[in-house]
Amino acid sequence: MNTPGVITIKLENVTFEQTERCRKMIHKLFERGFFNIKNGSFTANFDSKGDMVAGESKLTWRDASPVVETTNLLNRYTIGNDPVTKSSVARRAEV
Numbered sequence: 001m002n003t004p005g006v007i008t009i010k011l012e013n014v015t016f017e018q019t020e021r022c023r024k025m026i027h028k029l030f031e032r033g034f035f036n037i038k039n040g041s042f043t044a045n046f047d048s049k050g051d052m053v054a055g056e057s058k059l060t061w062r063d064a065s066p067v068v069e070t071t072n073l074l075n076r077y078t079i080g081n082d083p084v085t086k087s088s089v090a091r092r093a094e095v
Contacts (some may be wrong), residue, residue, distance in 0.1 A: 025052045033057070 011019055025044075029035065032055055034042050045054040
């Protein structure tokens with residue numbers, strides 16, 4: 001059974017606005033899969049106010065293994081809307 005994880009970060013001598021900015025960035029990193037990256041990197045881009053407005057992830061291979069074509073693997077999934085939460089859901093298609 002999976003239980004929710006809790007992360008507590010204590011920020012001293014910061015305003016509510018600064019704390020909220022950090023919370024939004026951490027939330028966006030979770031949304032974009034930042035914490036799932038393996039063998040790669042992530043670059044974040046910020047606007048003039050310091051808000052994260054874009055990001056780019058990059059996978060890097062450092063061994064002699066060939067790169068396997070994966071575009072056909074994506075055809076096995078369909079994107080639909082969950083009627084309850086109205087969120088997008090990827091489901092594996094029947095083979």
